[in-house]
Amino acid sequence: MRIAINGMGRIGRLLFRRLVMMPGVELVAVNDIMELHQLAYLLRYDSVYGPATFEIAVENNELIAAGQTIRFLHEPAPAKLPWKALQVDLVLECTGKFLTKALASQHLEAGAGNVILSTTGAEDIPLRIYGFNQHQLNGDKHLISPGGCMTNCSTHLIYLMQSIGIESVHINVLHSYTSRQELVDGPHKDLRRGRAAAESIIPVSVDLGQSLERLFVLLKGCIYTITTRVPVANGALANFVFQMKEAVTAAQVNELFKQAAKREYKDIIQYTEDPLVSLDIKGNSHSAIIDGSLTTVTGRTVNLMAFFDNEYGYTSRVIDWVRFVGAGKL
Template sequence: MRIAINGMGRIGRLLFRRLMDQSEHQLIAVNDIMETDNLAYLLKYDSLYGTLQESVVAEGNNLICGSKKVVALKEANAENLPWKALDIDIVLECSGRYTSKEGAEVHLKAGAKKVLLSTTGSSEIPLMIYGYNHHQLTKDTPIVAPGGCMTNCTTHVLYILNAIGIESAQINILHSYTSRQQLVDTWHKQFRRGRAAAESIIPVEIDLHVSLERLMPVLKDKVMATSTRVPVTNGAMADFSIQLKEAVSAADINARFKKAAVNEYKGILDYTEDPLVSADIKGNRNSCLIDGTLTSVVGKQVKIIAWFDNEYGFTSRMLDWLDYWKKVMN
């Protein structure tokens, strides 16, 4: 698979790093408007995941990482990207600018065969969560929205618990601060997002429930979610308060997740009874890690806590998508 990345923010750069270790997929090109030497620096040195062992240098219009060479483009308009000339199989759209069907199709018009978003995308694009409904992918599917880190965490938890029956679900995602927040107080249309990210616990508006209802129509008008940004640089904790149709024990709930972790959800969902904190989740490949020590039940109301690395876990699913798409295309 010949891969290109459009947008070299947090997700794009982490995908670059991880693709350098793969032989079954070849990263051919990246595109971002930042200076190539600055991009090389940010790929080499990362405040969360440490320094790459391989050297990363900018040489003309290329990035040299160890023995591998990647074309480095600086095109502001995706319509002008040379995907056809570079024979690109899949573009990983990580810029956040081309998330509508019309926008993502720009990459197809530029010559790419397929497009994988790094977010949920608009309603016209198939929303497929790896491990849940990825089997719906066909050779003829040109664009896929794989959800985001929060969707990938919550979908699996809700699906497993809906085997018992869900009356209602409230989800609060305690999430590390992101680049869409501010270092110091400033203007933002969502007032709270304009406050200094490292100084406060900040509730922010999210539309996670819309995605969950798309994926599981049975939950329509039964689920709501919010996100609370906290002053840490990495990691997230999903706090589920779920009213079930039947009374169950905490031991029964945990047994269901333990079973899923070693069977159909292995590598996607995991289970632990270690006394974790958010720092322990850095670099975890799973979409969610159920913390069995924090499962509790009052009557039919269940409290579930799931940890996830919002960057590493999500890029792990994007890499899973590349492997699966390769099989489907062949």
């Protein structure tokens, strides 16, 4: 399968590192507005995951990585990209800019066979969470959103808790700072995002609730979400407070997730009772690592905690989608 990546930010670069080592995949091109020598440097060295485990070189206008020759493009307009000439089967749209059907479809118009966003798109793009509703594809099946890291963590947990019975859920994701925050205090339309990310605990509003209501229509108006950015470069801990329809026990909740992690959600959910901290889940491929030692119940209120690597766990689900496309299931 011939793949191209549009946008070489955190997710694009981590996908690059993983895809060049993936059997059955040919990474034919990457596109970004940064200069090629800058991209090569950022692929070689990463402050979170360390140096690349393979050689990365630049020859002419191409990257040489893990024995593959990958064309570098420097085109801001997707409609002008040479996907038809390069016979690109799948574009991973990782800029975070082309989020509507009209904008993302430019890749299809340029000749790509399929497009997968690296985030939650607009409502006119199908929202499909791997392991939950990936088979519910309609006429727009060549353009999909796999959600974001927080959506992939939350969806499976809400679905499983629904099997017991939910009235409402409040979610606070303690999340590492991101590139959409400032390194030092500066102007920002979201005033809190403009504060120095590595110096404060910063509450930030997110669209997670709207995304989850698209997936769980019966819970519309019953989901509240916020993220609290903390001064670490990677990792997240999601705190779910479920109001249940009936009384449950912590043991009952933990057993639900313990069994799911062994069976239908293997490789997506992990269950542990080890005393983890966020650094322990760096490089973990699961979307949610349930810490059963932190599960508490008061009456009909359940407090559930789940770690996840917001970059590696999320790119693992994107790679699941790559395999899904490669198997001809779209």
